[in-house]
Amino acid sequence: MDAEKLSPEVENIFDTCVRVFLLKGYETSTMEDIAEACSISPEALKGYYATKHDLTFAALRWYYLKFSRHVRDEMAMHSDLYAAMEAVLFAFIEICSDQIHANKGLFLRTFVDISYVDDEVKKEFEALEADWQGQMLNKFRQCQSELKNPEDVEILAYYVRTVIEGFYEMVKFNTPDEVMYKLARVSLEVLESRMKTAPPPEQKRFFDRP
Known part of the structure; x- marks a missing residue:
């Protein structure tokens, strides 16, 4: 499924199904x-997806690929490790902020929760997560010469993922953007401490949102 070519009608169905899942x-x-929530007939809905499982599976994959693609693109724009991970964390915060402002702050988190009660959705989610973690690890391996200890690549890749998982949870509690950016900076200090050379101050991005 190409997230960029999804029709507005199907995107609305995905958005609405998550709201229904949250409420009911x-x-x-x-x-x-x-x-009913989409203001269409059940027959029309089943013309898109035959079952609730099919709809959930498609929505999960679309949301995940849409958001992870944006983060991956940000990471790929930087050849050095610090800038790449900074871009990953800041891009994720921006996505969360945009989703909150669009009243979709818990959408992806909802699919994560659903994966615990639907085995097939769980398998798909785990496959998507493994793909994303693999790309993160590859970036660390590409830049391992920047680290004091190249053997840190795997644990640092998992560390960044843990930070992102923490941001997922913070969305639940409407954590202000500025707090999340500050936490991202603190997290980047851990990475910086493992690098041979600290990035120059002018290379670091500084965000202070009202």
Whole structure:
């Protein structure tokens, strides 16, 4: 599925199904509930996706690929490790902020939660997570010569993922953007402490949002 070519109608169905899941719970929600919330008939909804599972699976994959692609693109723009990880963390915060302002702050987190009660969705989510972690690890390996100890590549890649998982949770509590940016900077200090040479101050991005 190409996130950039998704029709507005299908995107609205994805957005609406998540709202229904949040309000009614995934296991008790029905296709009829989603269709009613979309202001379409159940038959029209099933013309897009035959079952709730099919809809959930497609929505999870679309949201995940849409947001992870943006973060990956930011990472790929930088050849040095510090700038790449800084871009990853800041891009993720920006995505979270945009989603909150669009009243979609818990959407991706909702699919993470659903993965615990639907085995097939869980397998897909784990495959997407493994792909993302693999790309992160590859970036660290490409830049391992910048580290004091090249053997740190794997643990640091997991560290960045842990920080991102923490941001997921912070979204739940409407954490202000400026707090998340400060935490990102503190997290980057851990990476900086493992590098042979600290990045010059002018290379670092500084965000202070009102």
